[in-house]
Amino acid sequence: MVLSDDLSIATRGRGTRDITGAVAEIVARAGVDAGVCTVFVHHTSASLIIGENADPDVQRDLDAFFARLVPDGDRLFVHTAEGPDDMPSHVRSVLTATSLSIPVRRSRLDLGTWQGIFLWEHRHAPHRRRVSVTVVG
Amino acid sequence: MVLSDDLSIATRGRGTRDITGAVAEIVARAGVDAGVCTVFVHHTSASLIIGENADPDVQRDLDAFFARLVPDGDRLFVHTAEGPDDMPSHVRSVLTATSLSIPVRRSRLDLGTWQGIFLWEHRHAPHRRRVSVTVVG
Amino acid sequence: MVLSDDLSIATRGRGTRDITGAVAEIVARAGVDAGVCTVFVHHTSASLIIGENADPDVQRDLDAFFARLVPDGDRLFVHTAEGPDDMPSHVRSVLTATSLSIPVRRSRLDLGTWQGIFLWEHRHAPHRRRVSVTVVG
Numbered sequence: 001m002v003l004s005d006d007l008s009i010a011t012r013g014r015g016t017r018d019i020t021g022a023v024a025e026i027v028a029r030a031g032v033d034a035g036v037c038t039v040f041v042h043h044t045s046a047s048l049i050i051g052e053n054a055d056p057d058v059q060r061d062l063d064a065f066f067a068r069l070v071p072d073g074d075r076l077f078v079h080t081a082e083g084p085d086d087m088p089s090h091v092r093s094v095l096t097a098t099s100l101s102i103p104v105r106r107s108r109l110d111l112g113t114w115q116g117i118f119l120w121e122h123r124h125a126p127h128r129r130r131v132s133v134t135v136v137g
Numbered sequence: 138m139v140l141s142d143d144l145s146i147a148t149r150g151r152g153t154r155d156i157t158g159a160v161a162e163i164v165a166r167a168g169v170d171a172g173v174c175t176v177f178v179h180h181t182s183a184s185l186i187i188g189e190n191a192d193p194d195v196q197r198d199l200d201a202f203f204a205r206l207v208p209d210g211d212r213l214f215v216h217t218a219e220g221p222d223d224m225p226s227h228v229r230s231v232l233t234a235t236s237l238s239i240p241v242r243r244s245r246l247d248l249g250t251w252q253g254i255f256l257w258e259h260r261h262a263p264h265r266r267r268v269s270v271t272v273v274g
Numbered sequence: 275m276v277l278s279d280d281l282s283i284a285t286r287g288r289g290t291r292d293i294t295g296a297v298a299e300i301v302a303r304a305g306v307d308a309g310v311c312t313v314f315v316h317h318t319s320a321s322l323i324i325g326e327n328a329d330p331d332v333q334r335d336l337d338a339f340f341a342r343l344v345p346d347g348d349r350l351f352v353h354t355a356e357g358p359d360d361m362p363s364h365v366r367s368v369l370t371a372t373s374l375s376i377p378v379r380r381s382r383l384d385l386g387t388w389q390g391i392f393l394w395e396h397r398h399a400p401h402r403r404r405v406s407v408t409v410v411g
Contacts, residue, residue: 090336098389114181130386238373239314250316
């Protein structure tokens with residue numbers, strides 16, 4: 001049993017966006033008793049994380065940490081065609097995740113109480129991002 | 138064919154713990170000839186890695202590296218409600234993995250010779266951590 | 275429906291190598307309408323990333339960034355048995371990915387336009403690396 005669907009997420013520029021509800025809706029439709037949900041982002045300058053879902057400061061701090069670790073405009077980088085946040089976006093993507101695999105139990109995402117699924121836009125400009133969800137059970 | 142089960146792991150505070158044997162037992166029970174095992178930790182201040190399983194110094198060095206990269210008590214962080222190791226734990230979690238997908242062959246985890254599955258506790262205090270294992274084949 | 279196969283990749287020392295075509299061939303053979311492809315590297319000093327596939331400078335910049343972040347010969351490390359690039363290779367592996375899960379649609383890897391699958395050798399010496407591909411659908 002496999003069900004797959006796509007999400008099209010409009011981002012507002014750099015920062016995370018909670019997509020747990022949208023993923024959970026697709027999982028509910030699959031009606032799978034036990035299985036795995038794979039979430040995949042089809043880009044290399046946006047990524048996925050499972051993060052703390054209660055305090056917005058956590059998302060703010062994550063972005064602050066990554067902005068310091070992978071500074072925009074770093075002279076180390078040769079690939080700067082799309083601007084000072086181009087290569088840092090690829091690095092941030094590689095340091096986080098392009099795919100997540102989440103258990104499904106009784107048609108529901110089996111996340112921990114404080115876990116949310118976030119799409120992380122790394123570019124400063126808003127983008128439309130494709131995220132696919134595949135449920136196998 | 139799907140089999141899933143949970144592990145409840147007591148940690149002794151910050152550091153890694155080899156859970157390969159416990160995951161392998163669940164995989165053996167599934168009796169799957171070919172498939173994939175998904176390991177998932179239901180927390181945002183503990184994470185999973187596949188690491189070198191022979192020399193304990195590797196685990197010591199990993200923790201030393203992350204302690205320097207994401208220092209406790211960093212003034213950058215706003216989210217400090219649970220102490221100086223609160224936000225660094227979330228960052229360490231995001232830099233490593235919440236889910237792992239490992240091939241299964243003839244009812245066994247198909248890991249490399251030097252690979253082990255480790256639960257990494259990022260908080261200094263001991264915790265009980267839920268890890269779920271889902272075998273699809 | 276499960277199909278699995280192995281790739282044996284000869285690396286030329288530190289750097290990334292595009293393995294998208296080799297993975298796609300195995301996926302095509304599986305003939306799966308919808309499902310997930312799991313790519314797994316059976317080593318702890320080489321890893322996997324999904325990265326930008328158009329400009330070779332991106333791969334060069336990724337390696338430059340990681341070489342600065344995790345310098346060879348760092349005095350922090352105790353595990354130096356195999357040389358100054360031994361422990362840094364394990365750290366790089368943990369910061370990137372050992373497994374990737376990629377959606378499959380109509381017998382094809384459903385990657386984004388600019389996404390490629392790369393095997394990243396972290397040791398300076400050439401190695402032969404085992405990568406397994408498992409398609410479930």
